[in-house]
Amino acid sequence: MDLSSINPILLLASLMVAATPILLAAIGELVVERAGVLNLGVEGMMITGAVCGFVVAVNSGSPWLGFVGAAVGGALLSVVFGVLTQFLLSNQVATGLALTLFGLGLSALLGQGYIGIKAPSFPDWDIPLLGDIPIVGPIVFQHDPMVYVGLIIVAGVWAFLKYSRAGLILRAVGENHEAAHALGYHVVRVRMLAIMFGGACAGLGGAYLSLVRVPQWTEGMTAGAGWIALAIVVFASWRPWRLLLGAYLFGGVTVLQLNLQAAGAAIAVEYLSMAPYLATIAVLVIMRAGRAPGSLGQSFHASR
């Protein structure tokens, strides 16, 4: 066993990269669920974002436009879910699952001509001065821009939910949509906007896979990342900073176990492979679990 082959600075830096796609998708879903909607279509929106982002980036030559395209693609797919569940009052669980299936199929179709093509890539940002700080610089301040976009979105969502009037309304809709409606708030409008935000974030998470982390388009490439994102929302008790912890914990332990394997650590490989899931469950048990939004998953009809 040669643990000296593991560079702790690179390990911690790659933790942030590994966590980013899950973080982006999960923070969007957190907002959706805080509005009282359960969208199980995260995987479908992620992979649609992955292909849309890749296609736009390849054709425009700009990874930034790729991420914009991914957000739009994810949001458009989420509108389908929104219309079905908020206007036609279809079952949210079934519709979300259908959205995942639809997204997987649609992405395979859209991406057929893009297999094996190289997308334009972001150069890593070496933030002046901060990037030069010993140890901390390479870990925190030398990443691609989307790592920081993810962190900014988490901070923004936290501030929005905690301090803004709109955030209070969104939480009210999620806790008790009947009461929110009685107070004159447009429940469906609030939920549609939340759903679209969730779709856009899932799209960004998918594009992070296809444009940064892998980086290429491969059919089915999300390979369950959307389901992990859904689980991390529950792990986080619907709180943004806990969600950041959950994503970094899962991403970090995933990277750590691969590093330990490669270094020949004297720990059974089976345990190492289980580690990301075990660690997440262990922390969930230790931390006080929060309560789900009161109206989560319930359909709202104004005339009821």
Place this chain on the structure above:
Amino acid sequence: MTIKNILAGATVALGMATGAVADGHEPVKVGFVYVGPVGDGGWTYEHDQGRLAVEEALGDQVETVYVESVPEGPDAVRVMTQMALQGADLIFTTSFGYMDQTIEVASQFPDVKFEHATGYKRADNVSTYSARFYEGRAVQGHIAGHMTESNIIGYIASFPIPEVIRGINSAFIHAREVNPDVEFKIVWAYTWFDPAKEAEAANVLIEQGADVILQHTDSTAPQAAAQAAGNVVTFGQASDMAEFAPFPRVSSIIDDWAPYYIARTQAVIDGTWESMDTWDGIGPGMVKIGEITDAVPAEVKASAEDMIERLRTGEYHAFTGPLNRQDGSVWLADGEVADDGTLAGMNFYVEGIDAEIPQ
């Protein structure tokens, strides 16, 4: 994934409900069960190329259907059962993890023929088939041993099954043969297809000094990771992955299932199908070696091509003694060749590999 496969099963049902051919005879219905998506660029992609070759070769005598991304577990039983109920005459189950499920479903449908890839359990209506991928690994190991400068070769393994362990051993033996200082770092991904995890595994190996990456997973993500790193050699797995040539991909193992699929389907049409075991390699053409690019030094390319030729003719066997097991005990004496039984159930590393096989 379960609902996806239910819908896929419905698609199978629709596909198999279509009409007879012009001469009034029902076409032979052939089903394929895939472990990954057909667009994976590797293992499943090549199986699907084989399916398409069946359609092209046999025309309206045959009708094919497939279900992709079927997990290795109860879902596989349901998908196979659905195919059999909807009139499939022949079903190819294309992953090791479908072995027990194939046997289970075959026992319930004695009139349906089953072909299971890379497994070892057979029945009157179940054949097994595989390719001697380890021959290709020998060639890759030979090239890798020559080309590594760090003397660290990274290996992304999927599951600890004999097929994968054979590949690791074969690559290691032939890398060590040309470079005694070579060290293998092995990472078990516990997946056949997860591009993000495969890319992460490749990056970890590169960060720990590997300048050659071998993979026994199905996506091209490790190729992309190596390309991004800029100075890392890779090899195509299961498919040519030529989009990454001439570098980082310097050669590849290509699985050519088409001739086998055509022959076995023709046997069903002719009524001559029998349960059998097929294990072919470079000689019969089931394993092909992708073009060795000019990124490989000319003398290494020449010696690799010589090895390919000797493997093709049977003059050389990839597991030829003297070889010891990992614990130092003698496995093969000088000049002795491994028997197929030992290779088929291989559950040990050869001497020199500093790692443990997950149990």
